[in-house]
Amino acid sequence: MNYQTIEVDSSIGPVGATITGVDLATPLTKKNLQEIHAAWLKHHVLFFHEQYLTPMQQANFASLFGTLDVYPFANAVDAHPNVIPIIKEPEDTNNFGGGWHTDTSYVEQPPKATILQAIEIPEEGGDTLYADANLAYLELSDGIKQTLEGLTGIYSANLVHGAGGTYAKVAAPGRGNTSYNKNLQAAALEVEHPLIRCHDETGIRSIYCNKFHTHRIKGWTREESLPIFDFLVKHLIQERFVTRFKWKKGSLAMWDNRCLFHNPVNDYPGKRRHMHRVIVQGDKPA
Numbered sequence: 041m042n043y044q045t046i047e048v049d050s051s052i053g054p055v056g057a058t059i060t061g062v063d064l065a066t067p068l069t070k071k072n073l074q075e076i077h078a079a080w081l082k083h084h085v086l087f088f089h090e091q092y093l094t095p096m097q098q099a100n101f102a103s104l105f106g107t108l109d110v111y112p113f114a115n116a117v118d119a120h121p122n123v124i125p126i127i128k129e130p131e132d133t134n135n136f137g138g139g140w141h142t143d144t145s146y147v148e149q150p151p152k153a154t155i156l157q158a159i160e161i162p163e164e165g166g167d168t169l170y171a172d173a174n175l176a177y178l179e180l181s182d183g184i185k186q187t188l189e190g191l192t193g194i195y196s197a198n199l200v201h202g203a204g205g206t207y208a209k210v211a212a213p214g215r216g217n218t219s220y221n222k223n224l225q226a227a228a229l230e231v232e233h234p235l236i237r238c239h240d241e242t243g244i245r246s247i248y249c250n251k252f253h254t255h256r257i258k259g260w261t262r263e264e265s266l267p268i269f270d271f272l273v274k275h276l277i278q279e280r281f282v283t284r285f286k287w288k289k290g291s292l293a294m295w296d297n298r299c300l301f302h303n304p305v306n307d308y309p310g311k312r313r314h315m316h317r318v319i320v321q322g323d324k325p326a
């Protein structure tokens with residue numbers, strides 16, 4: 041595509057592109073928006089630098105792509121009901137979202153977009169890894185593709201946010217993160233989504249299940265299902281599918297949860313990392 045209002049540089053890695061030439065704090069033209077949307081669909085994750093958006097500006101930018109969603113396990117910042125703080129304090133051991141996943145896949149209509157801005161970043165570490173779940177799907181054999189296409193997953197937040205979940209055991213993701221909202225009712229819900237999903241805007245197919253948010257394959261036990269989830273993630277995180285993004289204060293990433301996995305690296309003990317996150321509602325995966 042020939043972009044006229046933004047510069048798009050996809051040399052960062054196998055997935056994603058760095059966008060320059062646009063100030064997200066100012067009103068975007070229709071052409072700006074069309075080009076950002078087109079680049080996002082093509083590259084799955086867009087990286088911007090030096091944006092420094094207020095919560096209201098970040099939410100306004102996100103709302104250009106759809107209705108803002110409410111994340112069930114965190115309280116918002118005071119300035120905006122859809123912006124959540126993601127903080128790891130120096131004394132915390134656990135980080136929010138640590139492990140390969142797509143966001144909130146355990147709800148009926150998981151968010152299509154996540155827009156994350158860096159407020160404070162450690163000098164070293166704290167990168168986020170992104171893996172192209174469409175490319176990884178395309179490189180599976182026809183045999184396993186056919187098997188997976190027929191399978192439904194039982195998705196639930198219980199493994200992470202339930203009473204015996206990962207976060208319950210360590211108090212909360214980032215124990216200093218006072219915004220954490222223990223919501224056992226939301227954690228107990230189970231929904232059905234395919235293991236492989238189709239992108240509702242582009243039609244591409246991608247690996248969707250993961251062992252943190254998919255409890256089991258429908259009709260299978262957790263124990264029987266885990267080797268499949270483990271195999272798929274091992275396949276997905278091969279170097280040829282993964283881009284590492286190094287944050288700076290004011291960096292902003294906008295990713296497509298329908299075709300991309302991510303994993304924030306927890307390698308900065310004793311340091312603080314502070315982000316603001318907004319999610320945009322998606323359709324029921326099909």
Ligand code: SIN
Nearest residue numbers: 126136137168304315
């Ligand atoms: C998330 O999983 O949404 C958080 C990602 C990050 O902190 O880099």
